[in-house]
Amino acid sequence: MRLRNVPGSQERILNDAFTIQTDGENGEDFKxxxxxxxxxxxxxxxxxxGMGKGQFITQxxxxxxxINYIGIEKYSSVLxxxxxxxxxxxLENLRFMRMDAEDITSYFAPDEISKIYLNFSDPWPKDRHSKRRLTSRCFLERYDKILTKDGYVQFKTDNRPLFDFSLEELNAMNWIKDEVSFDLHKDGPAPNNVMTEYEQKFYAEGKPICRFVAHR
Ligand code: SAM
Known part of the structure; x- marks a missing residue:
């Protein structure tokens, strides 16, 4: 996602009732x-x-x-x-949090989260950056620490190399795949699926969308 500095965004987030503060007085208190x-x-x-502009989680x-929803985004200018x-x-059941996912275990405790959605996460195509991919084993370990026993991760992407990498990481960490699709919308928009902003755009362009659902 192209990032443009939005003047005043940090102050706005600090003063917003629907944003959980991680800068200053902090969300760690709720862990x-x-x-x-x-x-x-x-x-x-x-x-x-990585909720971006929040279309998916808001819907x-x-x-x-x-269900209580928390949308997490790294950048104030996007949030x-x-x-x-x-x-x-x-919506009493929706809150936002500006946070780098690397810090997720500082804010959530074991067994606290039932579902983690990763939608069109940044691909970090260079090998040396693979640990930054939100489906890398480093992140899977973090997710395992906060998910409930029957909790799971759902990932959608248009990026096939990232999807293949993610499936390999699931295998390496012995996660169980409940669903794997390489073309989710093959027969028209998939039922029971809320489209994200990126998904709508790629779907309109005719790109196949991949999705997995997996648990530990
Ligand atoms: N999920 C949205 C969608 O599908 O339309 C946005 C996808 S956008 C390509 C990826 C988003 O993830 C960006 O807004 C980016 O700032 C955010 N992001 C990337 N790395 C992150 C991290 N480590 N922690 C939190 N958010 C992150």
Missing amino acids: GLWNQNFFNNDHPIHIEI MAKENPD VRALDKRADLE
Whole structure:
């Protein structure tokens, strides 16, 4: 995603009621206590890492009021776009967090997250950067630390080399694949699937979309 500095985005995030603060007063306080002290309910918590402008997670939150959603994004300048879209919606079950996924185990405890969505994650094509890919074994280890026993990861991408790499990483870490598709929308838009911004664009261009669902 091309990044443009958005003046004032950091301040906006700091002052926004729907953003969990990780700079300054911090979300680490909720580690292990998200249900009890933050959402005040016992609904499952699903997160999207690298939510971009938030189209997917916002739609998921609208459709599933009994699930708590946290959208995670590394850059303030991108996260503010999600805030703009969310502004008019009264969704008690959706919050955003500016955070680098590398730090995820500082903010969530074992057994706290039921589902992790990774949508069109950055491919980091150079071999020397492979550890930065959100489906690399380093990240799978982190996800394993926060997922519930029956929790799982769902990954979608148009990038076949990244998808093949991700399947190899799942094998290397002995994850179990519940679903693997190399062309999710082969017969038209897949049922029960919320499209992300990137997915809509690639689908319109006729690119095959890959998806896996996997658990430890
Ligand atoms: N998920 C959206 C979609 O499918 O339309 C956006 C996809 S965009 C290609 C990837 C997003 O992941 C970018 O907004 C980027 O800033 C974010 N991202 C990349 N690495 C990240 C990390 N380590 N932690 C959190 N977000 C990250």
